[in-house]
Amino acid sequence: MNSRNGLQVPGWASPISVMLTAIAITANHVYPLGGTALVLGTVLLAAPAVLFALARRTGNPHALAGYVLLNIWIVLGFGAIKGLWAITLPVFAGTFLASSFSAYPKPVFGPYWFEISGVAMFIGSVFVLYFGLQMLAIRRYRALLATAALVAYASVVVAFAATTRDAWVPPAQGVVRIGVIVPTEGPYAMLGNSFVKAVQMAKDDLKDTKYRYELVVRDSGPDPEKAKDVIRQVVRVEKVDAIVGGISLIGQVTKPYATEARIPHLCVCTVNWIGDGAYNFTNIPSPEAEGVLWAKEARRRGIKTVALITQDYPSINNHVKALKVEAARVGLSIVEEQRFDASVTDFRPLIVRGERAHPDVYYVEALEPGLDRLGQQLSETGIHNISAVVAPSLSDRPELFEGAWYTDSNLRDIAFKRRFERKYPETRFATHMMPYAYDSVNMIVQAFERGQNPAVFLRNLRTYDGTAGLLTKAPGSGHFASAPAVWTIAMGKPSLLGQ
């Protein structure tokens, strides 16, 4: 081995470890860089090989220095910063801390191979460091640098534990800003506007609070891509302390921004994976809970056969899927199933087919304007044994569904609805989401009033007794579960059964 200025050309183990690490780095960078990662990979494979060979053959000090710099780049840039800090520590330390202490959020992972190649990148970099240290000709320096590296790695672990902990920070100037992000236009106008009013009512109902609460109400619009700009503005520029949102389509876009800002996001939406139990929580009955109650009520009414006439639409399909599972479990027979798309205006052929099956009940679900057209045509045919999940409560003409029964959000206190209607006579009360919107604001307020980090408060919260009845959450879960209720349309209006 040649020695130049205290440095010596290392053995073959060093370039081999560099090249294996370069493969892991390339695999890892395919995710953020795509095909460009191959350029990075080529540089990381070729450059060290050339420099090493040159240094070994000619003893060129510049080649050796270049090789050392590449080693440092791999160890610090890819190994320590990306491999250890951004991937390996969240995977191991993050998971351990989150499972042991609620002050730590569950880490969010990327694709499987991204994470695994990241861990491999860190492991490889440790080998690069180990064999790289052999380049130091003086043994004492080698030991010194190895000790320094160990201390540095340990410090990184301590720093990770310190910085990922969610601590309580009193709100600036005693003002808590709650972002309200929901679409209030187009097909979402009714739900969205009702949602905003429910949130405002929750804020207006606050009495004698330690902090002042401000709502930052923003219309996300119905397009998730365009909603990103609104959400970014609310989170990064207006720097809200928490978010209350609705509609899964928008909630899934809000989720990463809430995680990035480490603020709680309570979403009145049904898509399970939005509620990660770290910063994002969902708060509404699941389609499965609706299905269970629907089947139970059907059995109570002596129903044995069901005809499904439903629009082909994600949320409706989710309800139908859950309902069919539960129907099969309790022995209800689906005698006819018809799915139509949004363009259908003449439902009579579907109704005729349904009639031929002689079902005990017609399960119908559609979006407006199809819902009311279907209701009208069913009514004209003399069919009134209708049932659904949620749908009639969103109808513009609920009188078309007179006598229909359906499951929807629970209202423990019907006075809440009456109070809402008195306060906002121009806004229709959409039972489906409103009690959950109201309760979500109050949960966040409770966290601040108790002087707890709101995300940690929600992680620890197991039950909440609100306007929607008792909400429960399993340890580690991001979903506040609640029981729906059975409603009926009586005198042209939704009416909670038994009240």
Added chain:
Amino acid sequence: MIRKTLVWLFVVAVIGVMLGGASLIVMNNSAMPGADVPSGFLH
């Protein structure tokens, strides 16, 4: 020689545990996006 072999065996075992453990943790992470279809309209 035996000591060196044992050290390398230990190193390989540590790498295996790290990669295997990471695989299990990442695969069992409940916060990963699932097959759920975003609802869109109703909620």
